[in-house]
């Protein structure tokens with residue numbers, strides 16, 4: 541993509557995400573999923589990594605997706621319609637998912653979330669991409685690797701996105717970024733480019749918005 545095309549996509553994404561966005565439904569299990577009618581982009585990552593916050597930052601709405609300081613806030617698959625006019629199908633959908641790797645929830649509940657997320661990611665035909673969020677303070681952890689390997693196996697391509705970049709010093713960020721880029725190279729379904737974001741400061745949000753729109757239009 542040329543610089544000009546990239547700027548054009550960023551501008552178009554700004555417009556799309558400042559238009560209609562509506563919460564559609566919350567699916568506690570696969571039988572409650574909406575009809576697979578339009579493209580979907582899913583937000584995955586460990587509990588508390590900032591999935592719901594990133595979704596809010598991308599859509600420019602403070603509390604569209606519910607966030608919390610307590611890990612385990614999002615417990616269902618939450619669907620958001622982006623674009624489209626009233627009474628018509630949206631242009632595409634964003635899916636906010638429960639986090640993985642949360643040790644404090646009862647094991648049965650953790651197992652249930654894990655199954656829901658896996659089955660969705662593996663079997664959803666309209667899913668174009670997953671975003672796998674990685675905390676800038678922690679880098680790639682074993683549960684992230686497990687998720688990445690699962691996505692490689694399912695051949696669902698994904699973008700690695702560093703979150704909470706505002707929480708670390710520039711030198712630390714450089715270091716974790718280099719490590720995550722090196723990890724991305726080892727995974728067949730991972731994008732080689734790693735994105736850096738902060739939902740707090742807005743860093744990288746315009747770029748990820750453009751990436752999401754580009755992915756949804758594939």
Ligand SMILES: Nc1nc2c(ncn2[C@@H]2O[C@H](COP(=O)(O)OP(=O)(O)OP(=O)(O)O)[C@@H](O)[C@H]2O)c(=O)[nH]1
Pocket residue numbers: 585586587588589590591592593594606607608609610611612613614615637638639640703704705706707737738739740741
């Ligand atoms: N400083 C800072 N804090 C953030 C950022 N993104 C999220 N947070 C905080 O991190 C906490 C968790 O954010 P959520 O968006 O709820 O995380 P989640 O990944 O959706 O969590 P679960 O739904 O529990 O899996 C909240 O207190 C957010 O305010 C960020 O970019 N910078």
Ligand SMILES: [Mg+2]
Pocket residue numbers: 591592593606607613614636637
């Ligand atoms: Mg959440």
